[in-house]
Amino acid sequence: MISSPLMTVMVDAVRKASRGLRRDFGEVENLQVSRKGPGDFVSAADRKAEEVLRDALMKARPGYGMVLEENGTIEGTDKSHTWHVDPLDGTANFLHGIPHFAISVGLEREGQIVAGVIYDPVKDELFVAERGKGAFLNNRRLRVSGRNDMADALVAYGTPYLGRGNHPRLLREVGAVMAVSGGTRRMGSAALDLAYVACGRLDAYWERDLQTYDFAAGVILVREAGGFVTAADGAAEPLATRSVCAGNETLQRELLAILKKAQG
Numbered sequence: 067m068i069s070s071p072l073m074t075v076m077v078d079a080v081r082k083a084s085r086g087l088r089r090d091f092g093e094v095e096n097l098q099v100s101r102k103g104p105g106d107f108v109s110a111a112d113r114k115a116e117e118v119l120r121d122a123l124m125k126a127r128p129g130y131g132m133v134l135e136e137n138g139t140i141e142g143t144d145k146s147h148t149w150h151v152d153p154l155d156g157t158a159n160f161l162h163g164i165p166h167f168a169i170s171v172g173l174e175r176e177g178q179i180v181a182g183v184i185y186d187p188v189k190d191e192l193f194v195a196e197r198g199k200g201a202f203l204n205n206r207r208l209r210v211s212g213r214n215d216m217a218d219a220l221v222a223y224g225t226p227y228l229g230r231g232n233h234p235r236l237l238r239e240v241g242a243v244m245a246v247s248g249g250t251r252r253m254g255s256a257a258l259d260l261a262y263v264a265c266g267r268l269d270a271y272w273e274r275d276l277q278t279y280d281f282a283a284g285v286i287l288v289r290e291a292g293g294f295v296t297a298a299d300g301a302a303e304p305l306a307t308r309s310v311c312a313g314n315e316t317l318q319r320e321l322l323a324i325l326k327k328a329q330g
Contacts, residue, residue, distance in 0.1 A: 068199050072173070076183040077194065079122035080169045083115040083153060084187035087160075087169070090114075091188065094163050109161060112136065115153035115169065123149050123171070130173075135279055148174040150282035156255035165189070170257035172282025174305070182283025184261045193261040193287055201290035203265050210293035211266040214316040221321065222251045222259045224273030231275040235329070239272070242328040243321070256310075260284025263312045264291040270313030270321045274298050281310050294318040298325060 090111035099109050116136045123130070131142030132149045142148070149171060154160060156167030165188040173181040184193040193208075195201035201208040213219055221243050225236060244250050251268070253259060256276055262268040264287040273281075285304060288295045296302060298309035300322050311322050 067202050067205050068194055068196050070196060070199070072181055073183070073194055073196055075123070075126040076171050076173070076181060077185075077192065079119050079126070080171055080183050080185040080192075082122055083118040083169055084185055086114050086118065087111055087154065087167075088187045091160060091163075091165070094161065099161060109154070109157065111160070112154040112157060116151065119151050119153055119169070119171065123151070133277075133279055135277070146176045150174060150179075150279040152257060152277075152279040155257040155280060159254045164254070166253060166258065167255055168257045168261070170279065170283045172279070172284075172286065174278075174282065177303075177305070179282050179286045179305070182286040184257045184283050184287065186258060186261075191261075193264065193283075195264070195283075195287040195290040197286060197290070199290070201264050201287045203261075208265045208287070208291040210263060210288065210291050210314045211269045211317070212314065213269050214314075216246050216248075216317060216320050216324075218248045219269035219313075219317055220249050220251060220267075221247045222253055222262070222268045222271040224254075224256055224259065224276070225252060226275040236274075238328045238330075239325050242324050246324065256280040257284050260288055260295075260310070260312055263293060264288045270311075270317045272298050272309075272311040272321060272325060274307075274309040276308045276310065278305055278308065284312075285310070288312045296322065298322075300326070 129144035130147040132140040152170040180197040295312040297304040297307040
């Protein structure tokens with residue numbers, strides 16, 4: 067496990083926020099829920115978790131900026147550092163009682179993601195990574211999958227919310243991947259999809275129409291686990307396009323080619 071001061075701050079913050087999520091998940095039928103938009107919900111638990119994260123991170127690093135799911139962008143006095151914070155990635159799963167969701171915190175330094183923490187409070191799985199120090203699940207060092215044949219690969223993808231994104235394009239892409247891969251999954255949490263690529267549970271993953279807080283932590287996890295992450299169109303840095311394509315060197319490159327071919 068990484069024991070740097072930065073990682074201590076991030077892990078402490080997500081663990082504090084997780085307490086309320088665990089409690090509220092046990093009483094999911096009684097949650098207060100409001101509509102944010104078609105197919106996109108926010109719960110009282112979501113807002114409470116974000117407040118805990120915001121307060122903990124601001125106290126530890128008061129000058130850093132923030133990109134928050136519920137409260138937008140907070141400008142910091144330190145223009146070189148920005149937190150990307152998702153207090154509940156997998157909200158729809160949470161609200162339906164599906165135990166697959168996570169807290170995700172990534173740190174951007176001068177345009178590069180340098181540290182990330184993804185915590186699954188139901189399974190008590192803590193994924194952490196810091197640039198140059200590796201990626202870990204609890205106390206176990208992570209490596210991406212060693213599979214090199216797409217026919218054996220398990221590939222995850224994400225779907226845009228109702229009324230957003232390009233659904234016809236996604237259907238073409240999913241069809242193309244299904245035709246050549248060992249299997250596909252749509253699991254409902256971008257953060258955990260990337261964490262699962264980092265630990266080899268998934269072999270590859272792609273998604274578009276994301277927000278930076280959805281995937282910032284996952285990017286550094288995959289890279290520090292020996293994997294490759296680009297934008298879904300192959301651009302080097304996914305932050306600008308808000309899309310990702312991740313996997314080991316071979317399968318990530320092959321997945322990019324499949325996606326490009328699916329566009330005709």
